[in-house]
Amino acid sequence: MFNVNRFRNKVFQYVSAFTACLSILSSEMHFGWPSTALPILTDNDTHIFQISHNEASWLAVAIFPGIVVGAVVAKCFAKSCGPRKLILSTALPMLVSWLLIGFSGDKISYFVGRFLGGIGSGISFSTVPMYIGEISEPQIRGFLSSLCPVFVVFGMLFINVLCRLFSISISALIASSIPLINFVTFFWMPESPIWLLSKEESKKAKENLIVLRGQDNGLKEFERLSALNLQSTEEKTEFLQFFKAKENKKALLIALGLRSVQQLCGSTALTFYCQTIFRENDKILSPGSATIIFFCLQAVFSVFSSFIVDIFGRRPLFLVSLSCTTLTLLVLALYTFIKSYTSIDLENISILAPVTLLINVIFLSLGVRNIPLLVMSEIFNPKFKPLALSIATIYYAFLAIIITQFFRITKDAIDLSFPLFCFTGFSLVSLVLYYFFVPETNNKTLEDIQKTLQT
Template sequence: MKKKTFQSTMWLYAAAIAGYIGIFAGSTPYGWSSPVLPLYKLDDSPLFITDAEGAWIASAFLLGNGIGPLISIVLSRYTGRKMLLLAASLPWFVGWAMIIFARSAWELLVSRIISGLGTGLSFSVLPMYLGEIAPAKNRGIILTMITMSQRLAVLFSYAICPFLSIQTSALISLVLPIPFVCCFIWLPESPYHWMRRGCSEEAAKSLAAFRGTTNIQAELQIIEKSVSEECAHSGGLRELFCVRGNAKSMSIGLALRLFQQCSGNQAIMMYSQMIFDQANVQLEGKYLTIIVGAIQVIGTILCTLFVDRLGRRPALLFSAIGSMITTSTVAVYFHLQHLNVSTSSIEWLPATGCMLYVVCFCCGYAPLPTTMNGEMFPTNVKSLACAINVSFANFTGFIVGKSYQVISDSIGIHIAFWIFTFCNLCGSVFIYLWMPETKGKTLQEIQEEFHCKKSGNQVT
């Protein structure tokens, strides 16, 4: 029994850890813009970029993130989850190499889009892969750790980029995907993918490897039944948006992504150093940014520890309400500053507000939309649904990131944070009224609930 438990833990968590390494490698560009863009204004910079160019460069990564999942829709017809995740590493190598040798702003812009292609691809495929290989009892923590890897990567960029040359930090980031490729190439494909391809023997081998036992017939029959029922339908856009259960899952997924991206995270993550510098905080912005990165990790750890105990819905509700309160405090500070009211006695407020916002965001909004992407959709539309969700999130993030700089420069930073506060209020109402709970349920049970089924029969 101990040997089987060890084998199960070894293969299942080896796959998860390898995936996390890939997410870490692909997420360092998220934190790159905040500490590095100011370096392009120094005298020893390889090129000079304006604030307008910097806003485009910072946001371009999210544009690539939005395109990457759309590529996965086409490629998923010909290859499995594993090969798509391995293919995602190629744009990371190209993107970082371009930054090392870049001598113009447009080269930086293109490099960020290319890097984003790989990251968007990995964020759309890895939740599907891990959601299909993980048992229901610990699927939540395994999927939530994807965001932990992202937050660690952001902290990594915050911590090293301000203190190294632009080329050196890019070279270090270029090396990071290598361990991912070397580890992930040896791991099995998802049993759901094999079953959908009609390869039941390969599906059995994959499931046996992840469970560490050959006593898998009961679970294998559940997978086969689930895939057979789901693949009886076309699995296209019509299936995704016209079937009631799928449309409900899609509406919830897109709404969560919308509120996630409009909550203020993109502004704080991409422009945190500039925000702190504008707030006249005594501690240098680059050090406060590192603190914010560390708090992001702590907040995600808290969510990871409690997501399978408290459930998705309570964590999301806490995150939305907490984000609303904290962004409103930052908005109040900058609004007072805009009105020329003395803020010398509350200079601690924006830094504290941003840090508390990060804790609230990481306890729900950050990881759980990704977690639920791997849970809410049936196999026949999962690739398409996850790709659309991730693309929508990143295109929205691109718009938020770009418009934040425009609004801050033309109207005022306080207006941007008041908009974030309003969006968080709307998100709180949505989660309270319409958010379902998926904690502790198998993928089959979740589909039966969304499609209003009992014992395999749909209620009409």
Template sequence: MELTNKDDNIRHNVPMVRQITENGKAKLEIYRPTTNPIYIYTQILAALSVSMGSMVVGFSSAYTSPALVSMRDSNLTNFEVSDQEASWVGGIMPLAGLAGGIAGGPFIEYLGRKNTILFTAVPFIVSWLLIACANAIWMVLAGRALSGFCVGIASLSLPVYLGETVQPEVRGTLGLLPTAFGNIGILLCFVAGKYLDWSELAFLGGSLPVPFLVLMLLIPETPRWYVSRGREERARRALQWLRGKQADVEPELKGIVKSHCEAERHASQNAIFDLLKRSNLKPLLISLGLMFFQQLSGINAVIFYTVSIFKDAGSTIDENLCTIIVGVVNFIATFIATILIDRLGRKKLLYISDVFMIITLMTLGSFFYYKNNGGDISNIGWLPLGAFVIFVVGFSLGFGPIPWLMMGEILPGKIRGSAASVATAFNWACTFVVTKTFADIIAIIGNHGAFWFFGSVCVFGLFFVIFCVPETQGKSLEDIERKMMGPVRRMSSVANLRPMSFNM
């Protein structure tokens, strides 16, 4: 399948001119934004393969919500689970994800993006078997820790792989496929958890990495990683596989090589110094900011403790059914985001996402405040479910998938591994803090105060998006990197070349 508008779109026919800054000096450069029609089949296979790993991640993230209820039932479990141990069953995964995020940076640089993703499959299976066969709480915690470590590595490497393999015109759509499959994993866990106990649910989780392992064997390593290792011929073959047999990949390959050479020329011998260079620090801080506001929206507290929250709300609707409805909405909303992201762009979806979350979190806070102060909620028992649904829609449209997508887009190639490692570790650190302290926050300021707090954080997040986050829609990774490193100005074509001001 090919998508092409070559005859209709001047971008594909006429070279463009842009002004770039190199070594502090402005100069003109002729370039061609897209050299090939968009070849879909192989890029979908690549996106589908890594997305199967994301489904395992989603299932792992949602496991505690349905599993803890049956795990604490003495008729179904031959060991006791205290309140503190139960909180660690939920909290140890993001803590291990933090360690996985830190380890994943060196892994994707030295082993490669594909191999790093591939090597998480078997440990995922082992972790689920540990949980499923557990006869003591330490086995459950060990399984959750190993699973969390793999989740941290996968969260880092999946967006980097897709960012480096998919063409700019479809990078937004296919780049959200892992998030969509992650939500399928969450939904599957919620639905299966209604009918299976914690051990049976873990056996189901252990079967999910098998198709992921098989599909990952079919796809190539990223061309950019091959170039970084000096293996240009392997990079050419990988690019040919991704772009189609008839595609002329030489211009794109030359652009990748040129970008890598420029990054090498300006790189220092110390990775920390590279991260802290002003040109690299800006995209890193933007990525960290997006991760911070993603997690401080309270989403993982909602996902991990969905059943408990609906119980506390005294909702008139069965809490397990509410959980499934939230999972279905989460799944549908992400597919809507995949359709809209390459039409509306990243920033508009982040605006919409943030406004939805602010309104619903404040509404949930008001509901719990009214209930906690003796108000009659019998006529508004539907409100928590309605607010949760809209909250999940808002999150899934923007702040759920886009921080991960943009992490693979805006981080410069030379530091992409180490910077993505920092961003992923930071994300999981925030996840751990939110999920582990959620019960404590509720004890201190009440559940109404917790939702108001998360809503207030989202207000600050909206201003962060407005003033700090760039739009990356339709831009190649090389274009984004040049823009982040220094000003870039474009002109329509060589034929329309006119005198241009060099004032920045």
């Protein structure tokens, strides 16, 4: 029987998660920006200034040093400010970053804008998954946490559509509205009850839990969380206590491993350079149209994944996603190798490369792109989650720089097939490691997950 009060209280969880993810949307517009903007900036007479292909490659990754800074900021202020205030703080660097790109006419402003966008992204990725994981109940935690990667792909799609319809400057000015909307809407959302308990603000924590869960379930949840001893660890002993516990070390290895999988299967590199790849196979679709289809498929299947992740679980969905991603990478690598190094005529199947890349992004969006952030929001003890997520975000940023530059350098120096074969091998190894070492977290409480990690 439909329970109106229960539905109403779940709505608060949905709205809180949705408005928090607008921060992710804004940051991911920066991730999707290079795929359409860089070809424009490197073409002659198509923009107010031109950049070289080498400068374009560094402009693409200029966001990642900012992500490192943002992750450090999130770690330093997580305990004193709480996730809600940190999410609100992302609006300022995001707004300034887009305004710099929108109003400037020089390369330096673009690099500074990308760096500031990275700061906002670093704070977002270190904070939003934690916030959603802490406000949501286990039955819908998978869906709500999956909103993060859904907003990731919608952000990339949105900025690519804008850059197709408008100039780079106008697109950036339109994009600057998103952090403002994020601030205005999320301002009214409740703070994480777990953070409030860690600051010994029990009364406010109880009030927020009642708002998020309803009277009866909110009180039960408050009693359960109060018994977990969630008070903050002192800064000087935090690292020592974190690495002393087996479950923390295991959780961190899983988080870093999942972030590695995302990069080592080429997701960021292929996203940054997808239009360039489509240009090399442009007989069926124009590069611009193919790029929009690329991001539309990501959006559609990321949404689909968010609806089924609580039904099928994290492990089965991720294993299917990574298996098919590996297979499509192998097909794409073989096609490129045969085309470049043999005399075999592939003219009749030239559509294979762009179609395979589109199939690749479908399976990537079903699990590999979505599930790491979801699992990271679930596996860490709340006392150490700010530290753990900041470490994972910094690691992700450095790895993204290395893999993206590796892709560009090897593609230019050798051939596109070389990095694709490498991504195939990395994905295959990742598939085996995930199968043996990553546990299922679907529909489990914090206590259940911590017990699993202790074994």
